[in-house]
Amino acid sequence: MAKPTPFLRLQDDHPELVAAYERFASLAHEAGPLSDRERRLVKLALAIATASEGATHSHARQALEAGIGVDDLRHVAFLAATTAGFPVTMRALSWIQDVTDAD
Numbered sequence: 001m002a003k004p005t006p007f008l009r010l011q012d013d014h015p016e017l018v019a020a021y022e023r024f025a026s027l028a029h030e031a032g033p034l035s036d037r038e039r040r041l042v043k044l045a046l047a048i049a050t051a052s053e054g055a056t057h058s059h060a061r062q063a064l065e066a067g068i069g070v071d072d073l074r075h076v077a078f079l080a081a082t083t084a085g086f087p088v089t090m091r092a093l094s095w096i097q098d099v100t101d102a103d
Contacts, residue, residue, distance in 0.1 A: 004054070040066055044076050048092040049084055056095040070100050 003011075011018045029039055040063045047055035060073050077092035 004058075036066065037068060040068060041072065041076055044073060045080070048077060048080050048088065048095075051088070051091070053095055056092060057099050060096045060099040064099065070096075073100075 007018075029036075034042065040059065044056065044059040044063060047059045063073055064070070073096050074093060077089050077096060080092055081089040
């Protein structure tokens with residue numbers, strides 16, 4: 001799946017910023033013992049918890065590209081209900097569906 005237009009524009013206009021950000025993200029991913037699958041699901045959960053539609057779309061898309069199933073993504077949204085509330089779960093499910101319906 002292609003990266004969103006605003007990201008591509010930033011990458012074209014300021015490649016050094018994007019390179020630094022991607023290097024930082026890579027170091028953060030490798031800084032601990034979590035597996036790639038665990039890291040991707042945690043990132044999705046954080047995007048949901050911070051109510052970031054763009055990040056939820058991005059992390060759902062990346063998880064799918066890494067072979068994580070749609071049911072797994074939905075499970076992350078279900079888990080948000082008892083901590084963040086049912087409306088958060090419903091919002092997350094709609095954002096996940098935005099990505100899964102695009103496939």
